[in-house]
Each structure stands twice: as structure tokens, then as C-alpha cells.
Amino acid sequence: MIEGIPLHLILVVATVMFFTGIYGFLTRRNLITILMSIELILNSVNINFVAFNRYLYPQHLQGQFFSIFIIAIAACEAAVAIAIIINIYRRFTTINVEDVSEMKY
Amino acid sequence: MNFTYTVLIPLIPLFTFLFLGLASGRIKPQLGGLIGTTGLFISWILSLMTVFKYFSLEKVDGAYQQIIGYNMVWLNFSDKLHIDMGVFIDPISVMMLFVVTTVSFLVHVYSLGYMKGETGFVRFYSFLSLFSFSMLGLVLATNIFQMYMFWELVGVSSFLLIGFYYQKPSAVAASKKAFIVTRFADLGFLIGILLLSFNTGTFDFLELTNPQGAAMQTGSGAWLLGLSTMTWSLIFVFMGGAGKSAMFPLHIWLPDAMEGPTPVSALIHAATMVVAGVYLVARLFPVYALSAPVGLEIVAWVGATSSLFAAIIATTQFDIKRVLAYSTMSQIGYMMVGLGVSGYGGHDGLGYMASMFHLTTHAMFKALLFLGAGSIIHAVHSNVMNEMGGLRKYMPITHITFLIACLTIAGIPGLSGFFSKDEILAAAYHHNKAIFFIQMFVAGLTAFYMFRLYFRVFWNKEPHYHHTPHESPLTMTIPLMMLAFASIFIGYIPFSDYISSDFKPFETHIEGIIAIPSVLVGLIGIAIAWVMYKKDSDLPDRVSHGFRFFHRWAFNKFYIDEVYLFITHKFVFNRISTPIAWFDRHVIDATMDGIGWITVSTSRLIKPLQSGQLQKYGFVFLSGVIIMALVLLYAAFAA
Amino acid sequence: MNILSLFVIVPVLTVIGIMFTRNMKQTRVVAAAGMGIQVLLTGILMYLYFGERAAGNLAEMVLVKDIVWYESLNIRYTVGVDGIAVAMIALTSIIIITGIFTSWEVEYLSREFFISLIILSTGVYGFFISLDIFTMFLFYEVAVIPMYLLIGIWGSGRKEYSAMKLTLMLMGGSALLMVGLLGIYYNSAPDGGPLTMNIMEISKIHIPVNVQLFLFPFTFIGFGVLGALFPFHTWSPDGHASAPTAVSMLHAGVLMKLGGYGVFRIALFLLPDAAQSLGGIFIVLTAISVVYGAFGAIVQKDLKYINAYSSVSHCGLVLFGLLMMNKTAMNGAILQMISHGIMTALFFALIGMIYGRTHTRMINEMGGLMKVIPFLSVAYVIGGLASLGLPGLSGFVAEMTIFVGAFEHPDMFHRVATIIAVSAIVITAVYILRVVGILLLGPIKNKDFEGMKDAKWFERLSVSALILAIAAIGIAPFWLSEMIGFSLDPIVSRLLAAL
């Protein structure tokens, strides 16, 4: 609990971050930047978890643990995603999502 | 008396056909020929036996009996209708047995020499056997459907034999033409059978032709164009007969059929198969005479027209086999006239008897003519009169036998042709004067064109031969001599003692008022031919020039072939089939393809919605969520 | 074990066996062995069938076996045969074994080829033995689907297009059929009580006439598409032209007969009142099929197209005979199914063999083949003669039975239709002789053809077997016609009762 800062404010920050991530996810073409947008989204969720934990249920630790797990999963996801991206790059020499459409139709 | 053994008469050729057909190429040609000939010889002996046995039977009420020698149900259609296979023995079938086996046997022997060294010698014999089998089956049929079956089989064996030289395009075309034209006629036959069986409820000849039978009374009411069903069905049946017997206007296949080997022409297209139409009408004669006199009238007129028409064309042709083919057509016209002018029973049935009599004598002398022609062709290697002449010196036996045949067909008294033709004329005289005069004129024409042929070939100027013609081998000349013998003496058989429309013998005698003019007409014809063709002169050319318009028409066979060609090619091919094929591709199929095309294009239209791009999906998803949230909020506030 | 189930089990086992083979040689031996067992089973089945009949079993169906496999909808695996089914099974056995021998040298993906072919035959066998409309429909689909792969993969020419067209049109037919069959199912208990799919049970009840009138077109057209009913026949020329030899044989020989058999067993048997009142319309369509197919065949240039159009004509005659709805004509129609099946299989086999040698199917590019490949040419001529209805071969028996039966109708309409259909025999003669004349007779057109080899042993085997079957039916039709006729009695009496 931060003195003088209401919960709402933290949530607003997280929301802005979340929607920025979504904006990036929808408008970016480069696979890596898309991945980065996803990291933003995950991160904003983490902030929410932690904030709720601290402000509403300070005697419990679930929020914190969820954040930890999310970070772990984000790490996995990033690793696998980057592996895929590199593989795609090898095959198509591009990581632009619109150019990788061989399996379409 | 037991006639079961008669089954063997057709079956033996069937077995030789199967054996030779399967063994073709594996046995020596001469052996194959001998097997075929032996088979036919046995059939011939059996047929002769049957003839003697049958005519020596006790008559019942002074009439010959009709005997079912053998019968089995072959296929059941319904309770009433079934096709039987069997052997039907009565005077005309016995007579036909004799004619068919005799000519067939002699042709078999003749072919041993004539076809020697040809490729497909065994195949030839197997086809001959097939033909003999089918023809004998046709002759012995107990019911009209059995007859139809064998009718088709003789058609196909004729097709196979005409197309024997299958690498020759003209032979292939001729065989096709023969089959299709007769097939078209058979369509009429089949419709006739269907109508007939529908009315009478039976296929069986015994029931159909019984004058007191129930079948005779059915279908007599007027049906179509004022004629009864019975009449119509018999007209249709006659259409089949006319096709097979090459009656005008279904005759076009017969002259072309001469593309086949000459023994085949002798057997099939002169002596046996082509008279099947006559036999068919004779078989159903009581029905024609008693319930469809109009049908009989048509038979008479078709016969008269054909005989005149063919005789005119025959005078202009140069191919000796074609001359003989038109002569055959003309003579069959005679037989049809004989049937057509006949009445039923007793002396009224003179025409019927005469027609059968003429059938027999014609088979002998026409086979002789064809085999003689074959002998000539064998020696000269040509069919065309212009390349022949003066052959009497080189081929004495052929010459003498050919002369006998020509005299016979011209109706010179003492020879068989005189008796039979005279009786047909007598019957026509009493029945229909117009037909009588036509036939009288045809008799003169016949004598003229036969002797035109005879003088052109055996006398006249000798052309330059590549190698000197020589007399044919014995296998060929012996049948010639036998047939010449038959042509002379067969006329002395008292035919009316054996064959009559009601199976009861009756008396006939030669009427001077008919016999003398007919002989005179024949002699005049011979005399004209003698003047024009005995020596090489320009007289024939001048005569034909004198009648040039008429000559050109006759020479081109009155353009009937062209009419047919027009109908088949211009009409059936170009006006029916091609449009149908087009319609099928471009209308029906296109409709089906169109349905597919509509489906595919609809799918194309909505395919971009499923672009596969996650970001688009995400955008739509987001928008959807927002819109739904707004809607829910609005609803919440509104409430 | 019920012998009928073996007809489905043996092919499945054969397919499993083929999966374990290593190369083409093993595969084809296994396939031939499996289908050889089918032929043997057919022999045993005939023996059993005649045994039952001789023992005085007059039941409509014999060797019946009934297993529930989907209880809540009362779907059963019900099998049983009557004389007609036995005849159709015999036809299938002849054609599948000759088909296997004809494809003796398929090298490309031979294992998959034989597997598809045998799955197809499983469907066909299953269809003929089923007495439950759902099971029947299931097997019907099993028979139709492999066709797509067989044409699409092993075909020639525009194979993808043809395979797609054929499958889609047949599926369209199936869709109509499904409506009809479900309609029958939901009306199978008009007085309440459990619904049933069993044909024999449905045949004992009376579906309301207005329902029948609605369902009959669905069922008839549904099966009619497979039976090449005008104007739903256009899959046939393209499909047959692209299909590999054995598939054309099986398809034209057997699969098209499923249409006729289905019309007979379901549309006419279960919906007799509608058949009587709507028959006239379909008689017109089938009479058109008969003449139209024959005329269409006259001007074609591709051998397979000629045969496909001739199949349209002949199969039209099957439906025509069935719609005449009297015993003789229907008997003829069934005979025609069998006769046409064997005949057309022979044709397609020969066309495949000729194509394998000349690498063309255009008749104009060939000529004088009789000289080079006499065996195949003679077989072709025999097939042609059978097709144009020469006595002594099977086509004659079938056609004449249909015509005589059809002509028994007292009213003018049926008889005029018959005369129109009869006229096709002339047209048939024209196109058959045209092909024979151009293709086999005359001088040899192409010098390259002079060195061609005549039939090999397996080709001789399959061709001879088919010719023998044609001749056997043609010479001794009596027993076959009696066997069929006996089994026709129940359906004919039902149709007459509906009159």
C-alpha cells in the first residue's frame, strides 16, 4: 500500500498499459514487436494482481504467486516464440506476419 | 413319328462354329475347312432323311401334319408369353431345310477351292458354320420370337461375312450398311412381334396360324388409319421381312453386300438368307390371308415394284456380281408377288405354292450363277464385265453350267425356272392384272440382262488378259455341275403335291395363255441381248445414249443410296446427334457446372473474411467485445 | 457366422492384409486372393440360396441376420438376400475379380490403389446384403467415397475436375436420398409404436399416400443420379473418361447398378402408391435417357465417352423397365442391370487395354487394330454385339424381356414409350458398328501400332471370364430369370395392390 495513492490509480495505469499492448498487437507487423506487445499485456495483468493483493487482501499472497507464475509462463512463451520466429526467419528470411502465408487456404 | 434328331441339323454347324472359332489360328486351314464341310455334310444327310421321312408320313384328313420335333422353354416372360426353342416341322420348313443345307453344303465344298490360301480361311469356315446354324434355326423356328432371334443371328453372320476382308474399307462400309439397314427393318419386325403378341397373347406359330384358332379372331377392329391392329402388326412384321429380303426401299444394302467373298454371296445373298423374308411371310401366311388381306396387298405391290425396279437397274450395271444381286432382288420380288396374289386353301393358294416353288428353283439356279461368277472372278481376278470376254474357250464347264442357269432364269421351257415362274404369273393373272403385266415385262427384262451378262462374258471381244484364264479346280466345278443338274430337273417335282397353303395337295397344270407369252417375252429378251452383245459393237452405247436420261438414273440406281446418305449423314448425324451431343455438353452439363461455379464463387466472396491473419481476428474480436459492452451498458442504463 | 457378413468382412481383412505387403507383386496377389475368396463365397451363397429354396423356404428373404447397433434410433445391421440380391452379388464378384486382374500392372501407389478399390467393393457388397435402410445408406456412401480418390489420384485427363464433379453430383443425390430415407423412417409407424429402418417391416405397413407422394421424388432421383437418369447423368461421361480402367469397370458395372437396385428396393417397394401415380413422369425421363444417350454416343470421338453415353442409354432402360411395374418388365430390368454390368465392364477393360497399347482413346487416330491385336479386337466385337442386343448374348435377353413386359400394358402411353425405347436398338447398332468399323477394321492407320502385343495372360483371363458370363446369360437365361422372377413377386403384388 502506497501512501496517498488510491488503488484506482494503479489500475488506471495498468489499463493504459494493457490497451497499449493490444494496440501494438493489432498494428505491428513484425513478429518480435508483436511478442513485445504481448509482454506488455502480461505485465499489466501482473500489476493488477499485485495491486489487488496489496490493497484488498494484504494478509494473503495469492496475487504475488500468480504474478510469479505468469512471469514464468511469459518466459516459456518468449522462449518458444523466439524459437519459432527464428525458424520462420530461416525459412522465409522475413518475420513479417503478412508475408508468411504459405499454409493459408 | 419321332423327329427329335432334327435338333442336330442346326446344332452340328453350331459345334463346328464354336470349334473352328476357338481353334482358329491353331489348326491347319485345310483341316478346318474339312471339319466345317463334314459338319455340313452330316446336316445335309439328316435333312434329306427328314425330307423323305416327312413326306412319306400318313396324311391326316388329306393334309400334311405340323409336327413339333422338339421343344423347350428357353425364357419365360409371363404366364402366357415365353420364348421356346424348338424344331417345327411342316412342308415349308422341310423344304427350306433341303434348300439351305444343299446350297450350304455345296458352297462349303466350293469354298475349299475358291478360298484356298486366303488368310482367315478357318475364320471363314467358322462364320459359314455360324450362318448355317442361324439359318437352320430360323427355318425350324417354332415361334416368331425364336425366328426373330435367329433372324438377328443370320444378320450378324451376314455382317461378319460381308466384312470378311476387313482391311478393305469398302467391305467394312458394306457390312456396316447391311447390318444397319436390316437392323432398321428388324425394328419394324420387333414392333410387329410386340403388337402381334399383345393382341394374340402368343408367339407360337401353331396357335397363330391355326385358321380356326382364337389368335386369328383378335385385333380385328379398326385401330389406326382405318386398319386393324392385326393388319398393322403384320405390316410391321413384313417390314422386317422386306429388309432382310432387300425389298424396295430397304434394298440398298444388297448390291454393296457383294463386297463379301463370292461363295458368301451365293449362299447368303442369293439362295438362303435373303429369302428369309419370303419365308417369314409364308410362315404367317394364314394370318395374312385370313385376317389382313391389306397386308398381303402391300406384300404384292412391294414385290412387284422391287422386281421391276431391280430388273431395270440390272440392265445397266457392269459389275457382274451387282447384276446378279439386282437379279436376286428382282426374283425375290417375284416370290413376294406370288405370296401377295395368293388366296388361302385349295387352288386359290396357287401363288403360295408357286412362291415356295420359285424359292427352291431360284436357290439352285441363283447359287449356280453366283458360283459360276465366282469361278469367272477366280480366273480373271476382276468383277467388271469390260475386263472379260470370250471366256467360253478357257472355261468350258463354267460356261456350260452358266448357260444352263441363264436359260433357267430366263424361263425357257423344260428347265425348272419355267415352271415356277409360270405358276407365279398364273396366280398373278387370276388375281391382279396390273401386277401380271409388270411381272411379264420383268420376265423379258430378266432374260435380257442375264444374256447381256452371258454374252458379254463368254462371247464378245476378248480383252488383254494378264495371264490366261483357266478352268477352276474340281472342288469348284463339281458343285457347279451338281447345281446345274438341280436347276434342270428340280422343276419336275410335283410341288403342289407337297406344299400348299392349307397343307392339302392340289392339282396344277400349265395354262397356255400364260406360258406361251411368257416364253415369247423371254426369247425376245435373249434375242435383243444376242444382237447387242454377242459381238463387240457400239450398239449398246447408242442405245443407252438414246435413253440417256433414263439410263443415267438407272445406272445410278435411281439415287436411292444418295437419299439414304442424306438421311443418315445430314439428318441423323448433323441434325440430331451433333446437336444432342452439343446440348449435353453445353446445356445440361453446363447447368451442373454452373451450380458448382455458383458455389465456388460464393465461397470466393466470403473467403477474405477468413484471412488467417490473427491481427484481423483480434481487431474484430476487440471491436466485438467493445460493441457488446456498450450495448450491455446502454441496456443497463436504459433499464 | 452368417455367410452374408463374410462378404463385408473378407474385403476388410484383405485391406488389412494389403497394408502389410511390401511391393506391388505382393499387393496384387493378396488382393486377388481376397477377391478370389469372394468369388468362392458367391458360389457357396448361391448353393445355400438354392438349397433354401429347394427345401421349400418361401420367405422373401433368406439367411437373415439381425443385430442392433444403435439402439436409440433402432438402427440395425440387418442382412438377408433374395434372388435379386444374390444375382447382384454374383455380378459384383465377377467384376471385382476381373477388375483386379485388369489392374494387374498398376505401379503408382499400388497398395493404396487396391485398398481403395476393395473398400469400394465392400460398400457395394454391404449395400446389396443390407435390409436396413440406414445400414444400406451407410454402405452406399462407403462405395461412393473411394471413387473420388481413385479417379483423382489414378485417373487421366482432367481427373481432378471429373473426380470432383462425379463425387459432388453423387453426394447431391445422396442428400436427396437422405431426405427420402429419413422421411420413410419417420413414417414407418403410422399407428404409433417404435419407428423402424427395416425394409421388410416397412413393407408391411402402409405409409400415407400424401407422404409417399412427397418422398418418392427424393428417393427416386436420389438413386436415379447414380443410375444416370437424364438430366442428372453428366457426371458419367467425364467421370468414366478420367477414371482408371478398373474403376470405370466397377463404377459402370456395379456402382451404377446400386441406383437401379435402390430404386427397386426402396423407391418402388416402400412407396408403391406414389410410384404408381408419379411413374408416368419418370417414364418420360427414362425413355428420353434411352434414346438421348444412344444419339449422344453416335458422334463421340473418345472411346470412353462413347461407352459412357451408351451406359446412359442402357441404364435408362433399367429404370424404364423398373417403372413399367409389371413382373416381366422388372425382371428384364434386373437382367439388364446384370447384363449391362458385365458388358460395360468388358468394354471398359478392353478400352483400358487398348489405351495401354496405343496411348490414345480417340477413335480417329486408330484403325485396323483387328490385324494387330486380334484377341482384344474380337472381344470388343463380341462386347459390341452383346451391347446391340444380339441373341445368344446377354443384352438380347434383358432388352427383350423389358420390351415384351413393357408392351403388356394395356394403355397407349406405356406402349408408345416402349416403341420409342425400342427404336434405340437401331441407334445402338449405328454407334457400335461405327466404332468397330473405325477402330478395329480397315487398314492400319498408324505405323507405330504394328508392333503391338496382344493380350497378356491376366488380360486374357479377365476378358474371357467376362465374355463367358455374357454368353452364359445369353444362352441359358432361364434359371437366372426364374430366380429373379420368384423374388419379384412380393414387390409386384405390392405395386399392383397400389394401382
Place this chain on the structure above:
Amino acid sequence: MMLTASQFMFYFFALAIVIFSILTVTSQRILRAATYLLFVLISTAGIYFLLNYQFLAAVQITLYAGGIVVLIIFSILLTSHVGVKFDMVGWKKRLATGIAVAIGAILVITTILQYQFEASTEAARAVEMRWIGLSLLSYEKEGFVLPFEVISILLLASMIGAIIIARKEEKNESNN
């Protein structure tokens, strides 16, 4: 109005988060975007510190900022030319997405601001490292052994998966 230190820190981090987030998704140079992401993540860690979650903040910095961002930068270096400006999607699309996102954000923010959270009055629990470790391995109430194990398997699986996917095909010579 005077800001307390922690308030000031919070506003600082919040501003950094918002600005760098937006820069991350709009920057046309990929390496810069990655750097901005790094700033966002570090600012987030700062907020965790302010919230008194030191362990979480440490994890955030090491794993996120240290691990993932470095991974991303590696892959950027492997797949892109540094400093290349890449083209954005069309302005229409950006505008549409921006509007949608803005509406969504406003919607959510208004909802948040309208909601009255009942802040807990209970004393906060001290977050010791030891306690976290025990909870992770505990199977009693408030124990997290099951997710822990699941995560560990997931980590293993993704590790293997990443190796398999990224590995070159066997035919090519391996340079890993």
C-alpha cells in the same frame, strides 16, 4: 500540495510506464522499441518495490528485464538489421485500432473509477523470502506445490520445444 516521496515515485513510475508503453508500440526502430520495453518493465519493478514486494520486484528485474528482454534483443539481432525503420500498417488501420483501443480503455477506466473498492484494514503480512519458499513447496492451505510442479514441467517442455524448433534440420551442418 506537496507530494510525499512515495507519491512522487509512484507518479514517476506511472508516467514512465505510460510513455514508454506507447513508445514501445509506436517506435519504428525495433531495437529502440525493445529498449523502451525494458524501461517499462523496470518501472513496473519500481511499482512492486513501492508496494513492498521486494522479491517480486527482484524476479521482475532478473527474469523480465534481464532474461526476456535480452532474449528479444538477441533475436532482433539475429533477424533484423539494426536501425532499419520498418514500415507501419496503413494509417486507416492504425486509426481504427486506436479508436477501438481508446474506447475500450475509456470504458474500462470509467468502470474502474466508478467502483468503490473496500480496502482491507487488516495488517499486511510481512513478505519474507523464506515464507515464499515454504508456500511454494507446501501442499496445505495456501500452498502452491501443484502449480509449482506444473510450471516446472511447462518450463522443461518449452525448453525442449524451443530447442527442437530452433534447431536446424539435420542435413544442414549444425552451428549450435
